Amino acid sequence: MRRDLVCAGLGLALAGAYYAAADALPTSLLADGVGAGGIPKLLAVALALLSLLLGARGLFLSSPAAAVDGPHLRALGIAGLGLVYVAAAPHLGYPLAIALLVAAATLYYGERLRPAVLVYAIGCAALLWLVFAKMLGVAMPAGVWWQ
Numbered sequence: 382m383r384r385d386l387v388c389a390g391l392g393l394a395l396a397g398a399y400y401a402a403a404d405a406l407p408t409s410l411l412a413d414g415v416g417a418g419g420i421p422k423l424l425a426v427a428l429a430l431l432s433l434l435l436g437a438r439g440l441f442l443s444s445p446a447a448a449v450d451g452p453h454l455r456a457l458g459i460a461g462l463g464l465v466y467v468a469a470a471p472h473l474g475y476p477l478a479i480a481l482l483v484a485a486a487t488l489y490y491g492e493r494l495r496p497a498v499l500v501y502a503i504g505c506a507a508l509l510w511l512v513f514a515k516m517l518g519v520a521m522p523a524g525v526w527w528q
Contacts, residue, residue, distance in 0.1 A: 474524020
């Protein structure tokens with residue numbers, strides 16, 4: 382029960398922060414009636430609803446919670462990588478932050494650190510930067526490198 386309530390509280394806090402960040406997104410060529418923040422806001426609402434359901438389960442069901450096992454810890458690790466990325470992107474800039482995220486996720490899932498991982502991370506970052514920042518005009522954090 383306690384773990385469900387803690388996770389529900391963390392989920393609600395994350396949903397609130399995610400909604401606020403989505404609400405602060407500038408408009409771009411993707412803007413329509415919903416705007417670029419429409420899907421992120423919908424995801425934040427869905428996270429909040431699921432967190433409320435988890436909290437209700439923790440309050441109203443008396444069965445003991447299952448022990449945290451490998452898959453749960455692995456998912457928590459990926460969520461942690463995502464949180465570090467969100468915190469670092471405004472400071473490092475989108476290209477560097479996304480390259481580090483891709484490299485960290487690749488290493489987290491068991492790949493050895495080798496040149497191919499670095500090439501993959503840099504290639505993904507460049508491709509995503511070109512698609513979102515240049516082709517679609519979505520404002521991305523520039524960070525300290527491009528100011």
